[in-house]
Amino acid sequence: MGLKAVVRVICLSVLGVYLLTWQTSAQPPGTDVPTFVLDQAWPNIPAKWKLGDLSSVAVDTQDHVWVLHRPRTLTPPDSTMAAPPVLEFDAAGNFLQAWGGPGPGYEWPEREHGIHVDHTGHIWIGGNNCVGRNLPGLKNVSDDQLLKFTRTGKFVMQIGRSNQSGGNSDTRNLRQPSDAVVYPKTNEVFVADGYANRRVIVFDANTGAFKRMWGAFGNRPVDHHVCPPPNPAPVPDDGSRGSEQFDIVHVIRVSNDGLVYVGDRENKRVQVFTVDGKFLNQVFIARDMPKVSRTAGALVLSSDPAQRFLYVVGGGQIAVLDRKTLQTVGSIKGSGGHHIAIDSKGNIYLANMGGGRGPQKLVRKGPG
Numbered sequence: 001m002g003l004k005a006v007v008r009v010i011c012l013s014v015l016g017v018y019l020l021t022w023q024t025s026a027q028p029p030g031t032d033v034p035t036f037v038l039d040q041a042w043p044n045i046p047a048k049w050k051l052g053d054l055s056s057v058a059v060d061t062q063d064h065v066w067v068l069h070r071p072r073t074l075t076p077p078d079s080t081m082a083a084p085p086v087l088e089f090d091a092a093g094n095f096l097q098a099w100g101g102p103g104p105g106y107e108w109p110e111r112e113h114g115i116h117v118d119h120t121g122h123i124w125i126g127g128n129n130c131v132g133r134n135l136p137g138l139k140n141v142s143d144d145q146l147l148k149f150t151r152t153g154k155f156v157m158q159i160g161r162s163n164q165s166g167g168n169s170d171t172r173n174l175r176q177p178s179d180a181v182v183y184p185k186t187n188e189v190f191v192a193d194g195y196a197n198r199r200v201i202v203f204d205a206n207t208g209a210f211k212r213m214w215g216a217f218g219n220r221p222v223d224h225h226v227c228p229p230p231n232p233a234p235v236p237d238d239g240s241r242g243s244e245q246f247d248i249v250h251v252i253r254v255s256n257d258g259l260v261y262v263g264d265r266e267n268k269r270v271q272v273f274t275v276d277g278k279f280l281n282q283v284f285i286a287r288d289m290p291k292v293s294r295t296a297g298a299l300v301l302s303s304d305p306a307q308r309f310l311y312v313v314g315g316g317q318i319a320v321l322d323r324k325t326l327q328t329v330g331s332i333k334g335s336g337g338h339h340i341a342i343d344s345k346g347n348i349y350l351a352n353m354g355g356g357r358g359p360q361k362l363v364r365k366g367p368g
Contacts, residue, residue: 033367034346034364035364036332036335036348036362036365037363038360038361038362039360039363041093042359042360043065043067043359044093046083049098050081051087051358052070053353054067054358055112055114055339055351055353056113056338056351057349057350057351059341059342060121063090065089065090065343065349065361066086066087067086068085068086068115068351069085069351071083071084086115086123086153091345097152100153103155107145107161107162108147109128109129109162110129113126114177114179114180116180116182118182118189118205119182119184122148122150122156122182122205123149123153124147124180124189126145126146126174126178127143127145127176127177128176129143130142130143130176130225130227132227142196143177144163144164144165144174145158145159145162146160146180157208158208160173160174165196167223167225168199168213168215168221171210175225176196177193177194178248178251179191179252181252181253182205183254187204187205187206188204188205188275189204190252190254190260191252192251193249196226197223198222198245198246198249199246200260200262212276214277215246216243216246216264216271217271218278219244235268235269242282243267246262246267247265247267248266249262249264249265250263250264250265250298251297251339253300254275255301257307258275259272259274259280260273261299261310263298265295265296266295268284270326281326283321283326285312285314296313296314297313298312298337299312299313299340300348302342302346303344303345303346308324309321309323309329310322314336315336317334318348332348335350335360336350338351338352338353345364347361347364
């Protein structure tokens with residue numbers, strides 16, 4: 001980096017604006033990859049509250065942003081100021097409401113993990129606590145359920161029961177589901193299931209009835225429950241297609257044209273399926289971006305009508321992929337998150353684990 005560039009970065013940092021840009025030597029001409037600027041003033045969290053580890057973030061049809069955090073990760077001095085687990089903000093970062101936690105009629109997860117807002121405005125929440133993790137303040141049970149609420153926090157439905165999973169063959173219970181998404185065209189909820197199971201499982205979004213499930217490459221998922229999860233596996237360098245099973249099925253999205261994108265985190269890949277579970281393609285994120293991205297822990301589709309880009313988080317940056325070819329066309333440096341969301345204007349929201357950074361908003365500044 002030249003002297004002028006260094007001075008410019010320092011000046012921008014002093015002004016409180018950190019410019020995030022994409023860079024790649026393989027970027028095809030005319031790709032028009034967006035650039036982003038970090039909004040350091042977003043959001044406005046009420047002064048009376050503190051947030052624990054940020055686990056997940058979602059955006060609804062009104063471009064309101066929903067944040068899920070883990071109040072029980074706060075240290076004792078801060079725990080008396082813990083905000084409720086679910087917080088809603090508008091696009092400008094103004095606080096709107098908060099709710100969540102244990103209540104009558106449902107089993108709140110011990111370790112909050114994923115949040116999704118569907119096309120009807122309902123909120124879906126899952127957890128990933130497991131027996132043997134033995135985290136302070138948590139019951140030694142497995143989060144084997146998915147919860148559905150109204151946007152004001154009224155309980156609607158629970159799929160599965162806490163600590164009841166029978167493994168990958170169980171069609172009634174989940175096993176530490178990490179993420180969920182409702183596909184409006186079929187009104188089905190697709191679940192990344194998850195930390196202990198190795199599958200995608202689909203339910204009717206109104207009744208919770210089981211519809212179908214599949215594993216990596218459309219294979220039958222095989223049990224391998226380990227708590228806590230093992231160390232990540234290396235990305236194969238020989239051009240092979242990698243493990244025949246999912247490792248941690250960490251994130252799931254469905255495109256407008258009916259393709260299911262699954263972030264297989266520890267296998268460092270994204271696999272693509274039809275909504276019926278037919279395997280179509282995959283990409284290794286770390287293979288495309290050597291020595292930088294090390295996981296495929298979060299992903300989101302761009303908000304243009306064609307959803308041209310796939311944003312995949314891994315290794316402290318966001319890889320930008322052409323959705324059709326799965327080729328890497330750019331990256332957002334110095335940024336990442338446990339989960340990621342996008343609004344109708346193409347702005348990106350991040351849920352960052354630890355470090356006290358809180359939720360972040362990356363404002364889209366147009367084509368690169």
